[in-house]
Amino acid sequence: ISYGATDPALSDRSTFPYFFRTTESDAGYYVLISKIAKYFQWNWVGIIVSNDERGERDHQLLKYYLSRENVCIEFTLRITNINNGNIFYREILKKASANVIIFCGAVNLNILQFKYLYDMLSDKTFILTSNWLYYNHLIDFSHKVFHGSLLLMQNKENYPSNSPYAQFSKGFNPSRYPDDKLLEYIWLQYNFCLHKKQYIQRLHNCSEQESIAEIPMYNSGFHTFNMIYAADMFVKALHYMHHSPGLGTSGMSKKVYNYRYKVSFILLQLYTCAFMFTK
Structure with a gap:
């Protein structure tokens, strides 16, 4: 069950019969x-697309839906890592009259090239899909270019402060998991502290009261609630299978509860990985 994979190809049930997602394709x-x-x-x-297999598939799909609404495509720019790419992009944009540019395909780090084309893009409106929310630091690097863009996203679930997930997050810190090196690194980066008694200049020992829930991006980020939602749907499906006639035996609530806890733990472990890689 994926909380963030948006590739339309994953909707092919014959190829991916056991793949499910809680986000829109x-x-x-x-x-x-x-x-x-x-x-x-x-x-x-205009369209800007990643220069790869997925980009080509998505480009054809977007062209199809645009043509159904009688919307014409003036140009298509494929993002590459070629050094003289800006010269090519500039020539295309100089002749273009379209004021709306749609991004499709996979998110590409080479999009940072476009910050050097600010003079030609400042009056354009960009439309982006929700997968860009997982790479919002790219948009931050090119804030002037993307200012005023339209970014689409589905409604996200909000979990109250007294939910099991919130309580679990509050207690998730290196003092409880001293062998977790990734968690230790997160504490170094965001809390500037060490959970072990050691001295490093400009750092202090953690109070053991800090939690991952106090890191601003954890509560406000797009990842967290989507990942929790995917885990929650998985647990509910498991619960349904165990308690539905013909799908399992009764008296499984304790096992389901334990499984819910384990999923919560795995969820936080996976999130810490995603949290670091996206930063």
């Missing part, structure tokens, strides 16, 4: 983008 976003373009009469748009 990019295909759904392309349908929505096409309808938004029609509603606002954005009949002339």
